Amino acid sequence: MSGYTVAQLDQIDEVSDGRCPWRPIRQHFGIMSFGANAFTARDTGDRLINEHDESEEDAHEELYLVQQGRARFELDGEQVDAPAGTFVFASPGVKRTAFAEEPGTTLIALGGTPGKAYEPSGWEFWAPLNPLYEAGKYDEIADRGAELIAAHPEYADLIYNLACCESLAGRKADAIEHLKLSIDRAPRFRSTAANDSDFDQVRDEPAFKELMG
Numbered sequence: 001m002s003g004y005t006v007a008q009l010d011q012i013d014e015v016s017d018g019r020c021p022w023r024p025i026r027q028h029f030g031i032m033s034f035g036a037n038a039f040t041a042r043d044t045g046d047r048l049i050n051e052h053d054e055s056e057e058d059a060h061e062e063l064y065l066v067q068q069g070r071a072r073f074e075l076d077g078e079q080v081d082a083p084a085g086t087f088v089f090a091s092p093g094v095k096r097t098a099f100a101e102e103p104g105t106t107l108i109a110l111g112g113t114p115g116k117a118y119e120p121s122g123w124e125f126w127a128p129l130n131p132l133y134e135a136g137k138y139d140e141i142a143d144r145g146a147e148l149i150a151a152h153p154e155y156a157d158l159i160y161n162l163a164c165c166e167s168l169a170g171r172k173a174d175a176i177e178h179l180k181l182s183i184d185r186a187p188r189f190r191s192t193a194a195n196d197s198d199f200d201q202v203r204d205e206p207a208f209k210e211l212m213g
Helices: 025-029 123-134 138-151 156-168 172-185 188-194 206-212
Strands: 035-040 047-052 061-068 070-075 078-083 087-090 096-100 106-112
Touching: 025 035, 025 123, 035 047, 047 106, 061 070, 061 078, 070 087, 123 138, 123 156, 138 156, 156 172, 156 188, 172 188, 172 206, 188 206
Parallel strands: none
Antiparallel strands: 035 106, 047 096, 061 087, 061 106, 070 078, 070 096
């Protein structure tokens, strides 16, 4: 079996969670030690990176490379011109976004949490379902999500997200079963679920209370 893989960027299909589409480099190559994605703008002015500050618990530091074209970064309110070949590094807490200054501008993004081993969440697989979540189509997500986690059982985040949608769809037994499985895989989800309104419909169930300890 070969220890390397080669691909052109356009051989990696774009995915979207309803915001900026991206190419999931990490997922394509099966990388498990760091996050890697690519973003390509079709037109001048297109947003390349959603505005965020990476200030959550698993806050990532991120390194961006303008692979082609020209980008305009906004970093804590300051604008940075970034032609092809420019690296931009942003620490956790820095509010960031980027826009294309030329059609076809492409960014490569690498990220990880300082001082912590990288844990892939599998968000790339869940992203196509996120617009359905935003639209409140929880039954449809529950149906498709079960097949998704069967194909990718290694991602606790996928299982947790499925449990959320099953709860919102009124599938209480399924929600609690998958929530338990996600907690078994990643104990951090116990405290997350305790304060997650997606589980309000099952919060009074004895099995849910038992999971919360």
